[in-house]
Every structure is written in C-alpha cells, then in structure tokens.
Amino acid sequence: MTRGSEDYWDHPWRWSAVARALVPSMFHIRVKPTSLWTEWADDGCARASTRFGWQEMLAELVGWFLGRDLGAPVPDAAILFPGRADAAWLSAYIPHPIHWEAHHAHFVTNLDAFGAMLALDAIIHNHDRHKMNILLTPGAEEPELDAWAIDTGAALVGFPADFAAADLAVPEKPNIARGLPVRLMEPGARRAARRAVELVESPALQHQVAGACRLVGEQESNILFSALSKRMKQATRLVERYIEVVGAIS
Amino acid sequence: MSAKFRLVQYVPDPFVGTKITIGALVEHDGQVELARAPWVPGPGCIGGRKAWSTMQLILDSLSTPARFDLPSGELSALAQLGEERLVPAGVGSAREWLxxxxxxxxxxxxxxxxxxxxxxxxxxxxxxxxxEQWSVADFVKRKYAPSSLPRTHPKAAASVSHYVPGKDELLLMEPVVGTRPKFEDDLQAISQEFLAFRELFRQMSGPHQTPVFIAYVLTGGYSAAMGEASRVLSRAADQVVNVDDPAQRTLFLQRIVAVGSSGGNQGSLPLPRN
Incomplete structure (x- = not known):
C-alpha cells in the first residue's frame, strides 16, 4: 500500500497539528471506522493502546520514525487525541497477519528490512521482540512471506534518563522470538547500522526527537537526543553485539 | 446528532457459527435504512445455493426496515443484528459511508x-x-533423471526433486512438507522413489559418485512431521534432516556447499548489496 492510495481509508478523527508537522504519513492509515476501539484493539491486526504513562508512547514514536528511517518494516502509525489523558497509539491495520514461528524463517522475503529491525532494537534498546511483535503477511506468491515489526513500546528509549544511563549497552537478555534467520538478517542489520551513523548528522533527527517529546509532554528532549545520537554514532558496534546476542538465542 | 448503525450478519450454519457481514441498519434523524454490503460471498463459499438464497431473502426483508431496534434473530435465526455503534461525526451520508x-x-x-x-x-x-533462502541454490540442481538409467516402470525411479553432484558424493534430496494434505502419501512416494533408485544404481553400478539419499523436512508447524518421516523413510533414506532445527540445518547446508564445491561448482560470492 502506498500513502494516499485507495487502499487507505482517511480516518474520521482529528489529528494534532503537531503530529501533522512531525510525521505527515500518519494521516493515511487504515483504521476500522468504529467508535469501539477495544473490539479490534487486541486482535493482532491493528492496535489501539491507551497508555497510562507517556513513556510507552514516546518509545513507540521514536521506534516508529527511526524504524522508518532505518528501513525497518514498521507499519504506519498515528496518535489519537495527543495531549489528552485518553490519548492512544495507533498502529496501521496490517491485513491478513500471523505471528512469527520459527518454521516461517525459510520463506521471509524482505530480509534486509527484517534485519533493519534488529538494528532498530539495538539502538533504541528494545528487549521486547517476542513472536507476537513480529507479524507475517502473505507475499506475492505462496509460500513467500513479508515480515513486519510492531510494538516498540517497551523500549528503554521511552525513558530518557534510563536510556542515557544505559550508555552503549544493548539488551543482553531480550525476550525475542525463537528461530529468527539471524544469518540472513545480518546484512540488512549492518546496512541499517551504517544508515544510523549517517542519520546522526541530519538536523532532522533532533527535530524528530523534539517533536516526539513535545507530543507526549516529555521534558527531557535534550537528554534523549544526546543519548540517541551517541548510540547511533556507535550503531555499528551496537548492532554487531546485538547480532551476537540474538544469534546465541535464536 | 450522530447517525447510528448496527451490523447485519448472516450465519449460514449456526452450528459452525461463521458470520458473514451482509449489511447494516442505519438510523439518522429518525430515519432507518439498510446499507447493503457491496460484495457478499457466492453460493460456493457459504454452503450452496439455498444458503445463498436465504441470505438474499434476509437482505430483501431488511430493504425497508421498520425499526432500528429490531431484536437480533427476529427476522431469522440466521440473521444477527449487532450492537449500536456511532457513525463518526462529520460523515455526510451514513449509508454511503458505511x-x-x-x-x-x-x-x-x-x-x-x-x-x-x-x-x-x-x-x-x-x-x-x-x-534459495539459505543461499545454496547455486549448488542445487532440479530433477535428477539421468537418461542413462533404464525405465523399468513409468512410476518407478522417475526422478528425484533436487540433487547436488560432487566429486565423490551425489546428494539426492527430496523435500518433505509436513503440512501438505497428502503428507503420508508423499512419504510413501519418496520412500518408493529412493528404494527404486537404489535398486537401479545397484543393477547399473552407477553413478560413479556415492549416492546419498536425503529427505529434508520442513515441518510447516506440524511438529510430528519429523518423527513420521524418520519412521517411514528409515530404510529408504540415508538421512532425514529437520531443516527447521538450526543445528541440523547448518550441517545440511554445509554439506551441500562442500559436496557442490567438490564437484567444481563455486556457487556465488556473497557480495554485499548496498
């Protein structure tokens, strides 16, 4: 699906001007147009999560924009009612998904993007990549499958002070799906790491971090930007270490 | 005031419970109307022509709905009406929007x-x-069926799906897909095929390499597949490999590369893609 295509439904809700400025592609997500969120909130196809704190929302936001920039297969996303107590993170509707199982490893086609997911998790210190946080959808021809990475809400990046304190550590005992084709994902992970190093120099990064913090009311934008920049500069090192960690588990 | 709607779902077989959304009742400013699903499944998908006709009858009966709060199941036990939901504010025609x-x-x-x-x-x-996925396809050839071998029976020893010719070994490989509907038939066929080729090789004293018969199992999630394959192929196959198991897979892939390389095939260099 491409942005603005007929496949997308223009959602009926209002979005904040801040979100518009930050991530324009947030506006064309396919959302089931029902007022009852909970009906489709937990079915693995689309999620709407009302958060009690902003940290998870911040982690989702950073995971979303950085994932996009690194080439990870992350769905479109949006925030419903940003700034309000009932704000919710929306992840775009992915049609026909199943969750990860090891026996699917032979048939995933978007291995480079899938590998970029590892780089993303290493950089934002996301330990929560269990099998339900990886969706698979039918590819162009059976038995091919496309992988999607969802849910970075538990990443340490959502807690700027803790994220900074982690320095250059990666999740050493991640809750990660078993049977990932790590060897096949390595080239994509390394390419994404190199991309992360390039992105540090981009003024857009600071703008994105500041925008994300503003959306969720996080005051520690500078701490977050500083910690994220440091990790992205060292992305190659982080990703190599994380490949070792994940390879030993998978 | 926002418009409201209730989904209309057809249940062709109440014992199975499959629900098919075929329309919605819409209420706006006291008016009730039916929004019809632009597409409904055909007879073959819902249990036949009579089931399909009943679905159409339900839609026809609702074409001029008298009330929005029609009890679910009143029109037919097979017609269920869902809970009230609000149409988002700002929608012009609720029916057209639905x-x-x-x-x-x-x-x-x-x-x-x-x-x-x-x-x-x-x-x-x-x-x-x-x-292909594991980057050894360059070493693997399709359909082992050398013309030098006699055909004693059209179905016996016809061909082996994949093979890797090496200097000293010839890997003859058949995939086993655990989730195929005819999984057990597949195993029997592979067993017969391997045994037939063994007999042919014995009679013809060929090929010059040592043939190694390998069944590689893709369980597809059917965890008993490996056990069943091992049992059925115990006499016919030299090796049954569970390629869903990383350790077994790694050894299997290494063997393919080693044998293929020994036969003069250099495979392809893993050049980085930028």
Missing part, C-alpha cells in the same frame, strides 16, 4: 475474486525456495 468504507468490498484484483482456492505450490517448489 457502504464505501466499512462493509465488505469486492476485491479489486480478479485473482482475489475467485471462489475456488488457488493451487498451492508443489513440494519441490517449496523445497527449492528453502535452498
């Missing part, structure tokens, strides 16, 4: 409109995809 945005749409592509299921890939296609 028909365009919410209710089932006819798939755009012709191949998505067919009621007959598409053919699933052949066993050897799935197996070769495995070799």
């Amino acid at each position: 028909e365009a945005k919410l209710l089932p749409q006819k798939p755009l592509r012709e191949q998505d409109q067919k009621e007959t299921p598409p053919y699933r890939p052949h066993r050897d296609t799935v197996g070769y995809r495995f070799f």
Whole structure:
C-alpha cells in the first residue's frame, strides 16, 4: 500500500497539528471506522493502546520514525487525541497477519528490512521482540512471506534518563522470538547500522526527537537526543553485539 | 446528532457459527435504512445455493426496515443484528459511508475474486525456495533423471526433486512438507522413489559418485512431521534432516556447499548489496 492510495481509508478523527508537522504519513492509515476501539484493539491486526504513562508512547514514536528511517518494516502509525489523558497509539491495520514461528524463517522475503529491525532494537534498546511483535503477511506468491515489526513500546528509549544511563549497552537478555534467520538478517542489520551513523548528522533527527517529546509532554528532549545520537554514532558496534546476542538465542 | 448503525450478519450454519457481514441498519434523524454490503460471498463459499438464497431473502426483508431496534434473530435465526455503534461525526451520508468504507468490498484484483482456492505450490517448489533462502541454490540442481538409467516402470525411479553432484558424493534430496494434505502419501512416494533408485544404481553400478539419499523436512508447524518421516523413510533414506532445527540445518547446508564445491561448482560470492 502506498500513502494516499485507495487502499487507505482517511480516518474520521482529528489529528494534532503537531503530529501533522512531525510525521505527515500518519494521516493515511487504515483504521476500522468504529467508535469501539477495544473490539479490534487486541486482535493482532491493528492496535489501539491507551497508555497510562507517556513513556510507552514516546518509545513507540521514536521506534516508529527511526524504524522508518532505518528501513525497518514498521507499519504506519498515528496518535489519537495527543495531549489528552485518553490519548492512544495507533498502529496501521496490517491485513491478513500471523505471528512469527520459527518454521516461517525459510520463506521471509524482505530480509534486509527484517534485519533493519534488529538494528532498530539495538539502538533504541528494545528487549521486547517476542513472536507476537513480529507479524507475517502473505507475499506475492505462496509460500513467500513479508515480515513486519510492531510494538516498540517497551523500549528503554521511552525513558530518557534510563536510556542515557544505559550508555552503549544493548539488551543482553531480550525476550525475542525463537528461530529468527539471524544469518540472513545480518546484512540488512549492518546496512541499517551504517544508515544510523549517517542519520546522526541530519538536523532532522533532533527535530524528530523534539517533536516526539513535545507530543507526549516529555521534558527531557535534550537528554534523549544526546543519548540517541551517541548510540547511533556507535550503531555499528551496537548492532554487531546485538547480532551476537540474538544469534546465541535464536 | 450522530447517525447510528448496527451490523447485519448472516450465519449460514449456526452450528459452525461463521458470520458473514451482509449489511447494516442505519438510523439518522429518525430515519432507518439498510446499507447493503457491496460484495457478499457466492453460493460456493457459504454452503450452496439455498444458503445463498436465504441470505438474499434476509437482505430483501431488511430493504425497508421498520425499526432500528429490531431484536437480533427476529427476522431469522440466521440473521444477527449487532450492537449500536456511532457513525463518526462529520460523515455526510451514513449509508454511503458505511457502504464505501466499512462493509465488505469486492476485491479489486480478479485473482482475489475467485471462489475456488488457488493451487498451492508443489513440494519441490517449496523445497527449492528453502535452498534459495539459505543461499545454496547455486549448488542445487532440479530433477535428477539421468537418461542413462533404464525405465523399468513409468512410476518407478522417475526422478528425484533436487540433487547436488560432487566429486565423490551425489546428494539426492527430496523435500518433505509436513503440512501438505497428502503428507503420508508423499512419504510413501519418496520412500518408493529412493528404494527404486537404489535398486537401479545397484543393477547399473552407477553413478560413479556415492549416492546419498536425503529427505529434508520442513515441518510447516506440524511438529510430528519429523518423527513420521524418520519412521517411514528409515530404510529408504540415508538421512532425514529437520531443516527447521538450526543445528541440523547448518550441517545440511554445509554439506551441500562442500559436496557442490567438490564437484567444481563455486556457487556465488556473497557480495554485499548496498
């Protein structure tokens, strides 16, 4: 699906001007147009999560924009009612998904993007990549499958002070799906790491971090930007270490 | 005041419980009307012509609905009406919006409109995809059926799906896909095929390499597949490999590369893609 295509439904809700400025592609997500969120909130196809704190929302936001920039297969996303107590993170509707199982490893086609997911998790210190946080959808021809990475809400990046304190550590005992084709994902992970190093120099990064913090009311934008920049500069090192960690588990 | 709607769902077989959304009752400014799903499944998908006709009768009966709070099941036990939901504010025509945005749409592509299921890939296609994925396909050839071997029976020793010719060994490989509907038939066929080739090789004293018969199992999630394959192929195969198991897979792939390389095939260099 491409942005603005007929496949997308223009959602009926209002979005904040801040979100518009930050991530324009947030506006064309396919959302089931029902007022009852909970009906489709937990079915693995689309999620709407009302958060009690902003940290998870911040982690989702950073995971979303950085994932996009690194080439990870992350769905479109949006925030419903940003700034309000009932704000919710929306992840775009992915049609026909199943969750990860090891026996699917032979048939995933978007291995480079899938590998970029590892780089993303290493950089934002996301330990929560269990099998339900990886969706698979039918590819162009059976038995091919496309992988999607969802849910970075538990990443340490959502807690700027803790994220900074982690320095250059990666999740050493991640809750990660078993049977990932790590060897096949390595080239994509390394390419994404190199991309992360390039992105540090981009003024857009600071703008994105500041925008994300503003959306969720996080005051520690500078701490977050500083910690994220440091990790992205060292992305190659982080990703190599994380490949070792994940390879030993998978 | 926002418009409200209730989904209308048809349940062709109440014992199975499959629900098909066929429309919605819409209420706006005291007016009640039916939004019809632009696309509903054909007879073959819902249990036949009579089931399909009943679905149409239900839709026809609701075409001029008298009330929005019609009890579910009143029209027919097979017609269920859902809970009230609000149409989002700002929508002009609730009925048009429901028909365009919410209710089932006819798939755009012709191949998505067919009621007959598409053919699933052949066993050897799935197996070769495995070799491609793990970057050893350059060493693997398809369909071992040398013309030098006699054909005693058209179905005996016809061909082996995949093979790797080496200097000293010839790997003859058959994929086993655990989730295929005819899984047990597949195992029997592979067993017969391997045994037939063994007999042919014995009679013809060929090929010059040592043949190694390997069944490689893609469980597809059917965890008993490996056990059943090992049992059925115990006499016919030299090796049964569970390629879903990383340790077994690694050894298997290494063997393919080693044997293929010994036969003069250099494979392809793993050049980085930037």
